[in-house]
Amino acid sequence: MKRSPITVLFGLIFVSLIGCQQTNEQATQYTGDDAVAISLQQQALNSNLAYELVESLTVEVGPRLAGSDKDLVAVEWAVNKLKGLGFDKVYQEAVQVPVWERGHASASVTHPYPQPLVITALGGSVATPKAGLQADIIRFDTLAALKEANSEDVKGKIVFIDHKTERHKTGKGYGITVGGRSRGAVAAAEKGAVGIVIRSIGTDHDRMAHTGMMRYKEGVARIPAAALSSPDADQLNLMLKRSDSVTINLSMSPQSHGVATSYNVIAEVTGATKPDEIVLIGAHLDSWDEGTGAIDDGAGVGIVTAAGKLIQDLPQKPARTVRVVLYAAEEVGLVGGKTYAKDHADELDKHYIAAESDFGAGRIYQLDFRVNEQVLPALQNLTAVMANNGVAKGNNTASGGPDVSMLPNLGVPVASLRQDGTDYFDYHHTPNDTLDKIEPAALAQNVAAYAQFAYLMAQSELQLRPIAKKQ
């Protein structure tokens, strides 16, 4: 690439301006809550606590599927860690969670080009018959295309939904394709299919399938549901290019075992002057069973715990209580979040704002809210200091994160600290969700942002309600 002298000149000017800007920022004198926020940022960036927590959780507990033995090991781990960190209060609240066991899962093409396929069972799927389930596949671009299909074409077949998830910083590709995972089995069964396989809801090209929850519907046949790795989905396409009839055999032995008791684990920094008002920062403690749950959601556990600890250790506590909630059983249906909302119904009017960290360890670049539209400019002014940590002001359409997503309709304001999710769906819900995928410096930047957010919210004089109902 050639650069014209003019371009080079502008480049030099640009570099110089950046330099000046940095110098000016460094020179800014912060006062009051902003000064505390800056100090929290510096402490967060100099601390390894969040990473140590994720390492401890992923190594010493490892996979912790809701309702499994390891789920309770994780609860014990969390209670001990939070107590050890010296929070004002640490307690746990029972959550009834569904128990689903993965068993084995294998698949192969039996015609026209016999060979194994890499699959994983979708969470909640029923088993195949012991001898496996063998049928021709019928391919659809999307869940929507399946819904428009003729039942006669689908009947007796294994549906293959081949929707590719696009990579994007916001992770928005996931929302577009995930319906095929959660609702594909019902749509397929309604057309008479005997099973369903989907192209993994993921952005990678690894020979690793992405699991995740699927649902059945009362009155519709429960058919086995699995995800194919991206290269295996490609392989089926290349076979369909060569042959009208591609037959596969699915063999899976997952089992559901009713419900078990798990726990939301909660720690608090008691507010100095408004202790009954709550700023909630959460993450979920459970994970899928194939990875060690590092990015989903060990990262979140580390981030909000370390952020809470920084506030716990402040010489002067903020006005409101900061409540760190490590939710149970997010993966299997936001069970901990729903239980919390129900159990704390009487107290929700005292929840000033809530936010969950559940999107890996990519850096936070933007702070979105869902608050009274009138107060947004003032709130953005109040949190402007977070720009120092790379967090720009955002919009008023936050969901808050999965386990707090039901709160806005119950009147509770929420915030979304938007993370760079460019590679999140490469690893999400796969065996590849392991500690090595986390960059410690990015994790610390998240801690800084959550600590600043929680502190500023706990000190805020603004009235954030009422909020518009979610659509």
Add this chain to the structure above:
Amino acid sequence: MKRSPITVLFGLIFVSLIGCQQTNEQATQYTGDDAVAISLQQQALNSNLAYELVESLTVEVGPRLAGSDKDLVAVEWAVNKLKGLGFDKVYQEAVQVPVWERGHASASVTHPYPQPLVITALGGSVATPKAGLQADIIRFDTLAALKEANSEDVKGKIVFIDHKTERHKTGKGYGITVGGRSRGAVAAAEKGAVGIVIRSIGTDHDRMAHTGMMRYKEGVARIPAAALSSPDADQLNLMLKRSDSVTINLSMSPQSHGVATSYNVIAEVTGATKPDEIVLIGAHLDSWDEGTGAIDDGAGVGIVTAAGKLIQDLPQKPARTVRVVLYAAEEVGLVGGKTYAKDHADELDKHYIAAESDFGAGRIYQLDFRVNEQVLPALQNLTAVMANNGVAKGNNTASGGPDVSMLPNLGVPVASLRQDGTDYFDYHHTPNDTLDKIEPAALAQNVAAYAQFAYLMAQSELQLRPIAKKQ
């Protein structure tokens, strides 16, 4: 990064010079063999044949472990393809290959932090007892460190060799660590170990273990041998940081079943004036069983077949015969290569030069030889036209590739067309060795290089012998 005006100025001059050079190259008038070579390059870069061959092999045959049913499907595929392409001769030669079946492989940590591990059996490994093999691990940085260990420390344990493979364009990291895979079990058993796990010989961070051949030694106990994925090796390290005693359970059921007959599949373009003299370009037809053998070595099969086809279709055949050899059973011990050398012993003095493509589909950047040192400059002059395709002149230390690596000691000159192997060991010997890892344009660049190489060698008037023996 700031650029000084001087640096910018040099940059501009450099860019301008590059521009001039390209213009000059484009204007060069080639004559004789060089003109044919340039035409071969253009045809190769405009052809999709190699990619179509790899796609066909990986989709229609898929995994093809030597000695398996699919191995013979691959042989039939190759014979049909080569005949269909219209080579002057197509034939097959029997090779007796060992039969090894993978069975299942699983592992878990049982103490102090119970959780599953991702492993794969190493090729040739024996099984564990049915109930699994449970023992404490003992970690070594390298095979060399294991060899220096005290038997009393190793006895009754499962050895863990934790040697990381460094990423490098040449792939040289592999040569440094692969001894732990091939010879680790013998070294461990000699110290009294009951099993061995190694950090995968790979450069990725995927939760996928790399298989590959291992060997036993007469008179030394045969212990089960497996590879751990890189994140699982990390996980063991983090456990060893916390506890002196880490116990794992290995469960594997591979079986050896004697020998079976496979075939080297051979195609020839008969030389116009020296038909009994041979320029050999090879690749191997077999693959490991967990991927579809796209980069290892579907790519090579596509490259040398498409290169041979371009020469087959020349209006004027070159002087010597160009022989395309698709070797059997490379992965399990260079069995096809060794058999070829033995079966063709009488004819080896008629082999002008040999080269194998077995390093994926990365672009070729350099041409190395192993020829009479005196002739190297003239030979580099003869092949200078290949620079047009990005192939620079190299050195005189070529090995030629695995299946021709025994030929130099039998007097046969070889060449290595060096490929960029930066990401080759991310996928090598894993389920991730699939078609999506091949870039069609890079594959075509390889075809161009092999076609030019084979043609120029088949026309060369140079005497390449005698060569120095390999060390």
